[in-house]
Amino acid sequence: MGKNKLKRFADMETMSCVFQPDRSMIDNDSFPLKGKWHQNYFKNENPIVIELGCGKGEYTVGLGKRYPNKNYIGLDIKGARIWEGANTVREEDLKNIGWVRTRIEFVDSFFAPKEVDEIWLTFSDPQPNKPRKRLSSKLFLDRYRKFLKPEGIIHLKTDNDLLFASTLQEVEEVGGTIETQTWDLYGEMVDNLDLETQDILSIKTHYEGVFSEKGYKIKYCKFKL
Numbered sequence: 001m002g003k004n005k006l007k008r009f010a011d012m013e014t015m016s017c018v019f020q021p022d023r024s025m026i027d028n029d030s031f032p033l034k035g036k037w038h039q040n041y042f043k044n045e046n047p048i049v050i051e052l053g054c055g056k057g058e059y060t061v062g063l064g065k066r067y068p069n070k071n072y073i074g075l076d077i078k079g080a081r082i083w084e085g086a087n088t089v090r091e092e093d094l095k096n097i098g099w100v101r102t103r104i105e106f107v108d109s110f111f112a113p114k115e116v117d118e119i120w121l122t123f124s125d126p127q128p129n130k131p132r133k134r135l136s137s138k139l140f141l142d143r144y145r146k147f148l149k150p151e152g153i154i155h156l157k158t159d160n161d162l163l164f165a166s167t168l169q170e171v172e173e174v175g176g177t178i179e180t181q182t183w184d185l186y187g188e189m190v191d192n193l194d195l196e197t198q199d200i201l202s203i204k205t206h207y208e209g210v211f212s213e214k215g216y217k218i219k220y221c222k223f224k225l
């Protein structure tokens with residue numbers, strides 16, 4: 001492992017905005033903030049929005065800065081990536097943002113029923129050969145249902161046709177409702193959206209930048225379960 005990564009891992013241990021639950025906590029269902037994010041971490045009752053597979057956390061940080069009256073949590077397994085967002089939170093003292101380093105497979109270990117208002121899936125891995133591992137597969141949607149409010153919203157932004165098509169199909173199969181969808185966000189739709197939504201969707205993650213430069217059309221959908 002590179003020296004820089006080791007340095008970042010050590011640094012993250014010192015950050016109060018980063019949680020790195022171990023396996024026993026997951027097995028014993030003893031993550032201390034489950035059901036207590038409002039009371040014990042954010043110290044307010046504002047809505048909680050989570051980004052799954054957040055990478056460097058551009059959406060979590062971007063949304064957190066725009067909306068100080070909401071709380072944001074980014075989750076990813078890659079510590080060196082999370083460090084980027086977490087370091088910004090530390091430097092700018094952003095009190096409405098936190099991070100959990102974990103596999104998303106365990107996401108329901110960290111949130112209690114109805115604790116989360118919104119979920120963002122940003123440029124999730126398309127997993128062409130392992131459809132059950134897609135973060136929008138039925139397996140994962142059933143996990144999200146355990147802690148998302150009944151009227152809670154899931155947003156998905158991707159460059160990938162396969163992931164987008166399979167998401168629309170899975171949502172229909174689990175009885176969810178697609179509220180908005182476009183196969184070409186910036187080409188056909190963005191001008192028709194209200195200004196707040198345009199502003200939110202204008203935040204670009206690292207991977208969005210990479211794929212946009214290659215000329216891929218960005219797809220977006222918003223749905224309820």
Ligand SMILES: C[S@@+](CC[C@H](N)C(=O)[O-])C[C@H]1O[C@@H](n2cnc3c(N)ncnc32)[C@H](O)[C@@H]1O
Pocket residue numbers: 052053054055056057075076077078081102103104105122123124125205206207208
């Ligand atoms: C293609 S990157 C996108 C990162 C970021 N959202 C962006 O748009 O730049 C996918 C991210 O999801 C994370 N990821 C994929 N599957 C995961 C899983 N099962 N559990 C935790 N993280 C996962 C990867 O570590 C990676 O950071």
